[in-house]
Amino acid sequence: MTVTIKDLAEKVGVSVTTISRVLNNRGYLSNHLKERVQEAIVELNYQPNEIARSLSRKKSNIIGLIIPDISHPFFSELTKYIEYYAYEHGYKVLLCNSLLNRAKEKEYIDLLKASQVDGIIMGSQTISVEDFELINLPVITIDRKISDEIPYICSDNYEGGRVATQLLIGKECKKIAHISGNLQLNLLAKKRHEAFMEQVVQHGVEYVVVETDINGFDLKDYERLVHKLFNDHPDIDGVFASSDVIAMQVVNECHRLGFQIPNQVKIVGYDGIAQGYNRNYMISTIEQPIKEMGKIAVENLIKQILAKNPPAETILPIKLLERETT
């Protein structure tokens, strides 16, 4: 039932090659011919078959996107832009949520390879470096440096950590907590932690650090973590949270405990997602240029696909958004 270029060819009275040519606009073709083909296309309601194209060209124009969880606002916003720019460049996006499950992440990589994607953007990264290097496909990494071969994109984590911590110190916080992402994953976000440490030590400020679980981030876990933190250290008067989602939990806990923000406790988050749909409480935060990150991720991946070398490292500037929690 499906109409193919063969049918078009018969209809117009030329060969399939010619049809293929006008479809791809290759070589010289008379306008008359073009018109007749166009007519036949609408008449027969022809739809090109990308699968056949992909097989023949050995290029699918699909990019795979592996992230931990699309429902996390940072990733949903990043994904929005990745999809947007991919589409602009003629690429489609296959979405994979690893849920930070190492096995699932590996399965997805195989799935994407089997699906002949032209490249992968990795926002999830629990697998080992060795597994990573087996991918053998154009890859761009978000927020993790795997090796010198694989280009990565991140925001200026060190500077973000420094600015956030200095903000709290500058506001005379005496005991500052840092709620960090998991440090074993060796993400570049770890630099936020490093910067935090340097600042508090340098200024002689009392501090406490807790980190989130390695096996994924569940909101309930965040809640428990924050609850325990304030339980163990009721005298905390400053918190640097490594994401806005966590910062919001801190806000909630403070509400619950009756702590005034920012009088008694000052809070600064990270990500800047509080700009999008998820803005609600005016938390102070370090804004990552999410849109830009998505754009460059796509562009650099495509460069790689086209065998032009993209920069190995892209560090984008962050911005302090000071609002009501500091």
Place this chain on the structure above:
Amino acid sequence: MTVTIKDLAEKVGVSVTTISRVLNNRGYLSNHLKERVQEAIVELNYQPNEIARSLSRKKSNIIGLIIPDISHPFFSELTKYIEYYAYEHGYKVLLCNSLLNRAKEKEYIDLLKASQVDGIIMGSQTISVEDFELINLPVITIDRKISDEIPYICSDNYEGGRVATQLLIGKECKKIAHISGNLQLNLLAKKRHEAFMEQVVQHGVEYVVVETDINGFDLKDYERLVHKLFNDHPDIDGVFASSDVIAMQVVNECHRLGFQIPNQVKIVGYDGIAQGYNRNYMISTIEQPIKEMGKIAVENLIKQILAKNPPAETILPIKLLERETT
């Protein structure tokens, strides 16, 4: 460089047909043979080519997902579950954000058809019914009834609207505002508005209704809308917002104006996304069973793909979550 079943065949010393058989586990095959093929697979590092499979089988095992905007928490959460269940059933998900742009929505439909997706889940719906019927592919619709032919899934919008409005009336609100989604789009969410109207009229409560723009939902627009609402009607003491995102804007505006919640103004939202990552303020809301919606959307689409008739209509129950804003 790519290794194909042909290479496997040579290596093992059988025909490609046989290889294909063991790969697909069809017919009788000796264990010895299976083992030898398995060995060859790891030895040659064989990766199946899904594209070739798809072309041959005329089935891609890809489903297309068109939504307005993945960064909207309702859709990101829905998408999470759609992807999850699709994967469970052996399907991949191609993500498309229409941004409520009619032209883009149509382009995406063509793109998905060209990509030979096996079916489409439509969470975005600005195109006309006629365009819709041209899709000619298995489709499941979220929250919109197109025709008797196209199965749809929604939560019990009418009941949700009723419960939300009754909650406010029961708490003695004297002037209730309803911030509705756009009513021209003719979504099933319109029933929330109908239920609201019935309730306020029936109880003789003063009311005001505003609706969001048809051309997409930008947070800034929401802000302006809410701001204007309270400017025009400073005496509002109850708000039923048609999404949690909007409800949060109302919370923000009340904070700004110094209105006490829930003493002076009571607010109830819709969606229940405030359960996931996006929970922060404890807004009272009508919870939609998002996970269930995603699950059933996938299952019913697959039924359709397999030519088993799924139910034409699936209405899932909502739940009132009463928290701090009422």
Place this chain on the structure above:
DNA sequence: TTGTATGCGTTATCAG
């Protein structure tokens, strides 16, 4: 400028 023939990697239809 246009057409013929072959390949892309896999599945499916037949004989044997």
Place this chain on the structure above:
DNA sequence: CTGATAACGCATACAA
């Protein structure tokens, strides 16, 4: 139970 061989729909080297 196994193996040629023809699809699947399109692109392209090579001819004409």
